[in-house]
Amino acid sequence: MTMFRAFAALANQSPGLTTPLATQVNPPPSFPAFISTDQSPAGKSLPALFPAIETSTLLDIARHEFRPLDLCKLDPTSKFRRADMERTDSNGTRFTGTKDYPTFHNLLIPLTTYFSVLQAFAASSGDAHATFVIGHGAARYISHLTSLNQKYEWTAVLQYHVHFHLSRRQEMLTGSYAGWARPDDLLLTEFCLGNARAMSSVRKSTGSSETCFAYNKGSCTISPCPDGRVHKCRKCGAKDHPEKDCKKT
Structure with a gap:
């Protein structure tokens, strides 16, 4: 009993013995304020x-x-x-x-x-x-x-x-x-x-050697090509740029 009282007295003098150390919580990252110099659509019809x-x-x-x-x-x-x-329309026939x-x-x-x-x-x-x-x-x-x-x-x-x-x-x-x-x-x-899709159709589509004209104009930006065509420059044949960006003269 005497030892218990002594321990209690020591605990009162040293709260750190009974109170766990507070867990340090890192604050969430702060995002920068969004800045745009473009005109808002609210100002245009x-x-x-x-x-x-x-x-x-x-x-x-x-x-x-x-x-x-x-x-x-x-x-x-x-x-x-x-x-x-x-x-x-919602009640129409198939089309x-x-x-x-x-x-x-x-x-x-x-x-x-x-x-x-x-x-x-x-x-x-x-x-x-x-x-x-x-x-x-x-x-x-x-x-x-x-x-x-x-x-x-x-x-x-x-x-x-x-x-x-x-x-x-x-x-x-x-x-x-x-x-x-x-x-x-x-x-x-x-x-x-x-x-x-039939497997033969898929293979034919993915294995097509036809050049994508839309890619060369810059309007087909999805790779692989949704139509199964090859994305390459029509002018030089390179696959890293379309014809509109080709520097070959």
């Missing part, structure tokens, strides 16, 4: 930001009335042919849009423009979170489509895209944009499953 696109088309995008197959309107190199398209979108690349270019317009429209409202959600969703969706195009027949992927866009359009009308970042399992089952 959509027609001013995208002068090559008809105002009526920009309005359709802003109102979420833009039809998926109308992406041709956003590609200046495309010859838009509405007569070649079947009516497509054949391969005349205007014969390959994944033909869809990818205007699709990225569509997302740029949508993101600029969100940024013009000053809603930073919505701008991020749209940008994040666009990146995830394009990556998703790229993966699908490598696994399934292009006609099946195109049908998946159109119906996916129609579903997202209904959500966007309610103010929700997060759906672009999530695959739609029901649509995958309906349009893609059972339409896998």
Whole structure:
């Protein structure tokens, strides 16, 4: 008992004997303030930001009335042919849009423009979170489509895209944009499953010796090429730069 009292007295005189040493917590890293000298989209209208696109088309995008197959309107190199398209809406019949979108690349270019317009429209409202959600969703969706195009027949992927866009359009009308970042399992089952690329077709695509013209113009930036073509300079044959950057005279 005497020893216990002596130990207690010693502990009172030396708190460090009974109190564990405080764990040193490193403060979280501090990120620098974001600085941009570019003009904010809030200071410009959509027609001013995208002068090559008809105002009526920009309005359709802003109102979420833009039809998926109308992406041709956003590609200046495309010859838009509405007569070649079947009516497509949430209750419409299946369609054949391969005349205007014969390959994944033909869809990818205007699709990225569509997302740029949508993101600029969100940024013009000053809603930073919505701008991020749209940008994040666009990146995830394009990556998703790229993966699908490598696994399934292009006609099946195109049908998946159109119906996916129609579903997202209904959500966007309610103010929700997060759906672009999530695959739609029901649509995958309906349009893609059972339409896998044949192995011979995959080998032919990946082993193609045809040069990618879009790469040489600077518009095809995904490697490997979504259309299975070779990314090399048409002028000198080098694979480290496109023709537009070639210094060979």
